[in-house]
Amino acid sequence: MLLKRPRNVNSTRAAAILYGDWGTSKAYVLGIAFALAGYASFHLILAMAAFTAIVGINYIWVCKHYPDGGGVYSSVRHRNRTLAVIGALLLIADYTVTASLSTLDAFHYLGLQNPEWWTVGTLALIGFVNYFGPRHSGSLAVAIALPAVLVVLVLAAASLPHLGQVHTVPMAGGVKSYWLGFVGIILALSGVEAIANMTGVMQVDRGSSEDHPTVHLTARRAILPVMLEVTVFTALLGLAMHAIPDLSGHTEDMLRYMGEYFVGPWFARIVSVVFGLLLFSAANTALLDLIAIMYLMSRDHEMPRPFSHLNRYGVPHIPLAVATLLPIIVVLVSPDVTSLAALYAIGVVGAITINLGACSTNFKLNLARHERILMMATFVVTACVELTIAYEKSHALVFAFSVLGVGLATRSVARALHNRRERAERLVPPPPEPAPLPAFQGALPVNAILVAVRGATDTLRFAAEEARMRSAALYVLFVREINVSVFGGESFAEDTEARRVFEKAKEVAGETPMIPIYAVSDAPEDVILDQAATLGVDYVILGSTARARMVRLLKGDVVTRIAERLPEEIKLLIYG
Structure with missing residues (x-):
């Protein structure tokens, strides 16, 4: 049996991950807006909030029509692969700056000296931790998002009595100055691309199936509340910022200063810690998105094949190294929030422009007429923003062209190597196609044992002997653990290790009925528990693990988690 990758991201988890990007924008957008326009910045903040809402609405429709991945690369590659690769490379530029900017601003909020060096160390630590494919990132995002929302609510409520002292002035320089200021603070859009990429693992809507999925409701429930929180409270706090007299500085930690002014020093410390953690979460999410997009491109032969090679924890090790080093290099070259913000928008706005276009x-x-009209209008605006950034910010243009140049050159090498392999394979007889896994039909066996294995180990032989002794059918489950947020078209046919395990299982089972099951998942224990309950087995057999203390700390112990959640009527045997 072949099991599809589970769609286990619900709207709450998706919203928390989205809030990790959109929600953090308040931490630096307000300060940067005030640095650009002073007491005239509210008009820019209001325009930016409105535009963010429009982009969010567009991406609800994108998610509706692309339930298996609606990010720029996934949605555009069936029309023009080169354009899709350019969009993906622009996203790589965006995620790189997101990781750098978020981590750097977190240390400004925490008030540490030499924040750029703390940023370098923290990015290296995040990369090291992700080597082990740590779990619970979605749950962690929820845990951090909730106190962040509470802090924003308290800060907004405390600022309401001060709105009578708001002081705004018109912006000098006319329409051009307004436009350039607006372009300068568009810093809160990459989250929609990240969530669009996740539609392939989102829970399907009620009434649809995994064979014909729709995720419109799940995506809408994830995007709308976050969009409303970000747009409404960014605008409100932007207005409240204008009630502070003689305001200057605090570009990097405006929310902390507002907390001190409107509530008190004790609340400023809470703001620093909560938004520092939220910014760290955003950096971690950006790094994971970097890994995912490089892995997906490698699976499509748009990046060298080694980019899709996994370590023992299901993490692509070359994309992990690149995703860790790129933000470190960027923050060393551009070690302040304002200069990083100038690099930030060119990537995400370019990717959104390509996707919506x-x-x-x-x-x-099957877009409705009003959907297509609004999407085209949004595309025109984002295209104008992108052209303005390219014209006005030469260093951002150089950064984008550097990423595109290196990325497209790497793609050319990857395609040349792929074409050479294809020509070589045509010169030799093709290997026999692996036999497809049989689909189980008929009634389930009365007596059955499920063994979950990662290789042709002694656990497999023990399970076969138990099944033979108990006259039970033997289910052999192989879960290919892949800790990447997007689906890369992984298949049983190309998994040589899984085929070797099933061949060995067939050999040791002998006359015992043996049913192979193959799955791809980032949560092996969930697959094991689901199959044990679905198949109604009597026993689950697992091999004991001997993981290092660090791995147990980061990932927990699979055997322990299964033992805690396994139904009482199913017995657990641990071998070894």
């Missing part, structure tokens, strides 16, 4: 002109998509 491709979707709005794709007449095979």
Whole structure:
């Protein structure tokens, strides 16, 4: 049996991950806006909030029409692969700066000296931790998002009595100054691309199936509340900022200073800690998104094949190294929030422009008339923003072209190597196609044992002997653990280790009925528990683990988690 990758991301978890990007924007957008326009910045903040809402609405529609991945790379590659790769590389530029900017600003909020060096160390630590494919990132995002929302609510409520002292002035320089200021603070959009990439692992809507999935409701429930919180409270706090007399500085920690002014020093410390953690979470999410997009491109032969090689914890090790080093290099070259913000927008705005442009002109998509019109209009605005950034910010243009140049050169090498392998394979007889896994039909066996294995180990032989002794059928479950947030089209046919395990299982089972089960998941214990309950087995057999203390700390122990959650009527045997 072949099991599909589980769709286990619900709307709450998706919203928390999205809030990790959109929610953090308040931490630096307000300060940067005030640095650009002073007491005229509210008009820019209001325009930016409105535009963010429009982009969010567009991406609800993108998620609706692309339930298996609606990010720029996934949605555009079936029309033009080169354009899709350019969009993906622009996202790589965006995620790189997101990781650098978020981590650097976190240390400004925490008030530490030499924040750039703390940033370098923290990014290296995040990369090291992700080597082990740590779990619970979605739960951690929820745990951090909740106190952040509470802090924002308290700060907004405390600022309401001061709105009578708001002081705003018109912006000098006319329409051009307004436009350039607006372009300068568009810093809160990459989250929608990240959540669009996740539609392939989102829970399907009620009434649809995994064979014909729709995730419109899940995506809408994730995007709308976050969008409303970000737009409404960013605008409100932006207005409250204008009630502080003689305000200057605090570009990097405006929310902390507002907390001190409107509530008190004790609340400022809470703001620092909560938003520092939220910014760290955003950096971690950006790093994981970097890994995912490079892995997906490698699976499509748009990046060298070694980029899809996994370590023993299901993490692509070369993308992990690149995703860790790129933000470190960027923060060393550009070690302040304002300069990083200038690099930030060119990547995400470019990716969104390509995605919305491709979707709005794709007449095979069943877009309603008003959806297509608004999407085209949004595409025009984002295209103008991108061109303005490229014209006005030469260093951002150089950064984007550097990423595109290196990425497209790497792609050319990858495609050349792939074409060479294909030509070589045509010169030799192709190996026999692996036999497909049999689909189980008929009634389930009365007596059955499920063994979950990672290799042709003694555990497999023990399970076969137990099944033979108890006259039971033997289910052999192999879970290919892949700790990447996007699906890369992994298949049983190319998994040589899994085929070797099933061949060995067939050999040791002998006359005992043996049913192989293959799955791809980032949560092996969930697959084991689900199959044990679905198949109604009597025993689950696992091999004992001898993981290092660090791995147990980061990932926990699979055997322990299964023992805690396994139904009482199913017995657990641990071998070794």
